[in-house]
Amino acid sequence: MPKRPDINLIPTELRDQRKVEEVRKTFNFAGLGILIVLAVASILVFGYRLKLDADLKNNEKLVTREQEKIRDLSGIEQDARRLKAKSEAADKIFQNQNRFSILLDNLAESTPQDVTVTNFSTIEAGKVGISGNAQSYNSLANFILTALDQNYGGKIFNGADLTSVSLDEVTGRARFAMVFYLKSNVLVKEE
Amino acid sequence: MKTNRLTNALVENLYLAVSVVGSLFFVLVLLLPSFSLIPSLRSEIQVKADEFKDLKIKSSRLNSLIANQNTLKSLFQPPLIFTEY
Numbered sequence: 001m002p003k004r005p006d007i008n009l010i011p012t013e014l015r016d017q018r019k020v021e022e023v024r025k026t027f028n029f030a031g032l033g034i035l036i037v038l039a040v041a042s043i044l045v046f047g048y049r050l051k052l053d054a055d056l057k058n059n060e061k062l063v064t065r066e067q068e069k070i071r072d073l074s075g076i077e078q079d080a081r082r083l084k085a086k087s088e089a090a091d092k093i094f095q096n097q098n099r100f101s102i103l104l105d106n107l108a109e110s111t112p113q114d115v116t117v118t119n120f121s122t123i124e125a126g127k128v129g130i131s132g133n134a135q136s137y138n139s140l141a142n143f144i145l146t147a148l149d150q151n152y153g154g155k156i157f158n159g160a161d162l163t164s165v166s167l168d169e170v171t172g173r174a175r176f177a178m179v180f181y182l183k184s185n186v187l188v189k190e191e
Numbered sequence: 192m193k194t195n196r197l198t199n200a201l202v203e204n205l206y207l208a209v210s211v212v213g214s215l216f217f218v219l220v221l222l223l224p225s226f227s228l229i230p231s232l233r234s235e236i237q238v239k240a241d242e243f244k245d246l247k248i249k250s251s252r253l254n255s256l257i258a259n260q261n262t263l264k265s266l267f268q269p270p271l272i273f274t275e276y
Binding site for chain 1: 209221228232233
């Protein structure tokens with residue numbers, strides 16, 4: 001039996017209509033896809049912009065706060081600058097005027113490590129009262145000898161009186177009080 | 192008759208119409224303005240950050256000055272001994 005060719009029963013008009021329908025569906029899906037992509041991109045970019053806005057506001061706040069802090073410190077800054085000027089002036093004075101330190105330098109040179117001076121005062125012009133404690137009586141004797149040695153304290157001291165010595169039973173150290181006599185014209189009284 | 196045909200076309204292509212309108216909305220209202228603002232915002236942030244950095248440096252200098260002030264104050268305590276010498 002001979003094979004008969006297929007007979008196309010669908011009318012051409014209907015076939016065209018289906019094609020149009022398919023094209024329309026494709027466009028619709030493509031449009032929706034583009035919409036979704038644009039929506040996501042827009043939201044991301046907009047979110048980034050909001051973040052930048054927030055960062056800017058935050059930076060402005062920080063700047064304002066820092067400016068306020070600095071404004072609050074302006075009075076202290078002026079004080080500090082005045083003090084700095086005073087300090088520089090004092091440095092100059094101390095460099096040119098060492099009378100204050102002569103006595104202390106000599107006493108420091110004369111004081112052995114095992115002797116601690118706890119009090120230091122002028123009794124009257126030419127007399128210096130010193131009290132403190134020493135590791136032992138020998139240390140105290142060394143202190144007096146060194147204080148009167150011409151290479152150490154003897155440059156300004158010319159005599160010493162030991163006013164009192166006692167042994168501290170708690171610490172085991174010798175407590176002492178003494179008077180050193182200053183050489184004349186070693187220290188000059190400031191007017 | 193024409194209006195009817197247009198309405199029919201819109202209804203038939205509703206998804207496409209919504210997509211076009213929505214896309215235009217996103218592009219014109221969100222995307223383009225944001226894109227145009229971002230560079231200026233970034234430069235403003237940079238300017239403020241630099242300003243903040245300078246202020247921080249100034250503030251830390253002031254703080255160290257104040258810390259030194261306390262040291263200076265202690266230097267200017269009245270001498271306790273040998274004021275007359």
